[in-house]
Amino acid sequence: MYRYDEFDERFVRERVAQFRHQVERRLDGSLSDDEFKPLRLKNGLYLQLHAYMLRVAIPYGTLNARQLRQLAHIATRFDKGYAHFTTRQNLQYNWPKLKDVPEILDLLADVEMHCIQTSGNCIRNVTSDQFAGVAKDEVEDPRPTGELIRQWSSLHPEFAWLPRKFKIAVTGAEHDRAAIKVHDIGLRVLRHAETGEVGYEVIVGGGLGRTPMIGKVIRDFLPKGELLAYLEAVMRVYNAEGRRDNKYKARVKILVHETGPEEFIRRVEAEYAQLNGPTINAPEDEVERIAAYFAPPPYEALPEDSAILDAARRADPALDRFVEQNGFAHKQPGYVALTVSLKPIGGVPGDMSDAQMLAFADIAERWSFDELRVTHSQNLVLPHVRQDDVPAVFAALQAAGLATANAGLVTDIIACPGLDYCALATARSIPIAQGIARTFADEARQREIGPLPIKISGCINACGHHHVGAIGILGLEKAGVENYQITVGGDATENAALGERLGPGIDAEDVPGAIEAIVDVYLKERQSGEVFIETVRRAGLEPFKAGFQAFIASDEGARTLAAEPAQ
Amino acid sequence: MTLITRTGEKPEDYRRVDAVEDLRLDERAVLVPLAFASAALAARPAASVALSVPNDTPVEALQPYLAAAPLIAVEFPSFSDGRGLSLAKRLRRAGFAGTLRASGPLIADQFAEALACGFDEVELPETMANRQPVQQWMEAKDIVTSHYQSGYGEDRSILQKRLAARKG
Structure with a gap:
């Protein structure tokens, strides 16, 4: 991966000095609050609902172990022991103090990192394919x-x-x-x-x-x-x-x-x-x-398949499921890329504790050529694992609570921070994601449903990318109550499409049931080999609208309509 | 108002004229809105007529004046409106070799950007100059000493410096 030369190093250090100068000039009144605001934003510093939030750039989603350890150290020392990976491959600290920010920037610069242009009306941090290379x-x-x-x-x-x-x-x-x-x-x-x-x-x-x-x-x-x-x-x-x-x-x-x-x-x-x-x-x-700098790492010449891994998969169904679900075919024979889900059932999508970061840094260093990736679906990737090593990697991930085998499934939900953190939000996102994940917690059921990207935004700014979720959920506020609109058919890939609304908004507690109703339509309509989005494309929106409307009309959904003010 | 150049404060050589009847009042060079350009040029030598232009003025509208105007002041309605930076870049590309002035409530943190895009000076309203004295502008412009973008500013970009270092 890229390493700073003397120019990059000096540039980032000078940028920290510049920000320090700006903070001082805000404090002595030289800069008004309106003038300081875009300056702090261009250095990733937001004022959120409860505290400042600092967004760290992870250019094109690539990190090494030393960088992740430093991010863990900052989480321990300046935050509440965790950090949050975002939908743009960045990392956010939710609880830093303004006075600590220049010191945090110094610590980031020590490992060739920065917060430059992670916010503000400028060219933002550039993102890329998590499986690049x-x-x-x-x-x-x-x-x-x-x-x-x-x-x-x-x-x-x-x-x-x-x-x-x-x-x-x-x-x-x-x-x-x-x-x-x-x-x-x-x-x-x-x-x-x-x-x-x-x-x-x-x-x-x-x-x-x-x-x-x-x-x-x-x-x-x-x-x-x-x-x-x-x-x-x-x-x-x-x-x-x-x-x-x-x-x-x-x-x-x-x-x-x-x-x-x-x-x-x-x-x-x-x-x-x-x-x-x-x-x-x-x-x-x-x-x-x-x-x-991006030349391939020194791979070993290996056969395409690993007898060690094959035997281990036969012996351990959990490992087998993990590789099947979270493995990604590698161009180098004998290697595999592994998605490491930050979406455990009931967890906060994209959150990672300091202890997990340290454990994961060790894993990446030992088994993935000291490299890891961040995905735009708020997960991590070990890009270059020898297939022979996968059983050991899986055991280490299990020990760190990082072995959830749900990459791309219905519980691998993208969610913005929502009303739990964000000053712009109109509704909560995280509890909705947790509710859906609990509803579909059963692994066999998730597998049966197959790939189904659900994306949740807590306001119309759409940080959770709900428009391009196969199922999208948009949280709004209606007469003082959180209200969720459901869309179907969105796609962020080369077949990009925007989801369409199925009907009126519903209450928070009805969302998991509505998703179940939509999934039931899919299971009934799908033809062999079709994933969710393919069925939507072929069958159209109507059956999904009908299923959704039936759900709303049922006893379970009746409350929703009763709570809606007359139009 | 305060005028700031890369070497510090400088006195104003122009008289702002906002009414056609004031054009002949004295011999001092004038700074007139683009709308008065023809009237001013009819009344005075071109070398004594500077133009003040909105930041969304097309370069083509200024083309007739580029050869003779001693100064063009690009108006910044607010510090957060970056259109003037692109206009400066386009004016320089079109061959304007006179003084290019950024006029408005800019902040010291933008000085390096303005200079890199082709401006020579900033005309600051007095309220701003009181809060952000010239010394802050001098400090702010020198904090970050190099830039990645080729074609901006007088010194070479980091990319060009690297290449030169390798070719040693």
Whole structure:
């Protein structure tokens, strides 16, 4: 993975000094609260419902053991002994004190980490495929591109005061695990159909939030070496022309939508034509220097399958289930990538204790070439485990309470922090996730249902990505009561789609029952081999609407309607 | 108001004129809104007419003035509106070689950004200058000493410095 050189090191240290200077100038009155707010946000510091929250960048979701140990140490010393992994591969501390933040930033800088641009109206931390460098369907590892964008976007002089936040995601694979179609810019590494040259498909204007939209392809093929100049052109058009009169219409998706994709493309290309590419783009040497850090680890030459693992799986059904559910095929024979779920039944999705972080750091160091990944579904990944070692890894994960075999299943729920933490939230998310997980706790039942991504947001800002959940749950407030809208059919992959509402909102206690009713429709309708989202696509929304309405009409759901004010 | 350049405070050479009838009042160079540009140029030598322009002005609208105007002041309605930074970049690209001024309630933390995008000076309302004296602007601009972006500022980017170091 990438290692800082002297320039990166000095840059991050100077950024900490800059923030310290800003805090001092806020305290002595030089900066007003309104002026300080965007400065602290650009360093990941939010004011939440009960306390400050500090968001740490994990660029493209890659960490090493030393970094995770430092994150554990910070959780112990400055938080309440835990931290929370987010839907953008970042990590949040929920209880730091303002006075401690500069010291926390120093500790992060000690392990080549920072909080730069994890919030604010600027280019945010870049995200990527959690199986980068591992997946068989990959044209090229997307992380060198991610690292180049991390550097280029850090304290960009021109694009630090955008109309609104700006999120970039990169994938190098055919199967999109980075949700590039619902980002402000999505990049897909591909090979030119005729020349074989490596470049990018560029997608702009996707996003969730209040006005969810699927991004539009604005360049079918951008030569790899032209990336930064082209990004500069897109950003300049957006910075100059994005709406600033209404923060809810300020994202680039609205500009693309209101101008129309053709006109937006015309403006970007007109700007791009005026740029002097070679003075902006990264030197080829530099691209190669960065890429070299992401060279594959020193794998052993092994047979495709492991007799040791096969025997162990036959002897231990729990191990067998874990590998079946959480294993991901590795391009290197004899290796496997393992998803490590942060969604134990009844737990808080994405939370990890300091003790678990320390245990997991040891596991990653010993059995995964000192590398781990964070997924956008708030789980972790051991990217390079020898199949022979899986039984030992599984035992170590069990000892740390990290062996839940539910990756991608109905209990592997994405949820924003919701009203338990967030000042914007209109409803709770975490207890809803816990309620659903308890309802479907039985492992055999989960397996029978199969892959079913449920995503929960506690307000219309959609941090829980509910629009692209196969089942999406949106928590709102209605006449002082939390009320949940259910959507079905959302998809964050290369088949990106937005979910559609099944009917009126329901009360919190009815959500698990409603999900059961929807799942029952699926089990009844599915044809052989179909996963949930495929059945929705084939059968359409109607049977799910009918099942949902029947649930509401039943005795169990009657309370919901009674509680709804007359329209 | 206070004028701040990369080397410190400097006196104002221009008189802001907001009414056409005031254009001839004295010999001091004037800073006029874009809407008065033609009237001002009819009344005075081009080298004594600076323009004050909103941050959403298209570069094409300024093209006729770029060769002769001694100064263009880009108006920042608020510190958090970054359009002026892109306009500065585009004006420099279009060949404007005069003084480029950022005019409005910017904060010291933006000084380095403004300079990197092509501005020479910041014209600060007095209330802001009282809270954030010139010394803070000088300190703030030098805290982060290098940048990753090529094509911004006068010194080389980190990417270019790395390349130079390797080629030794």
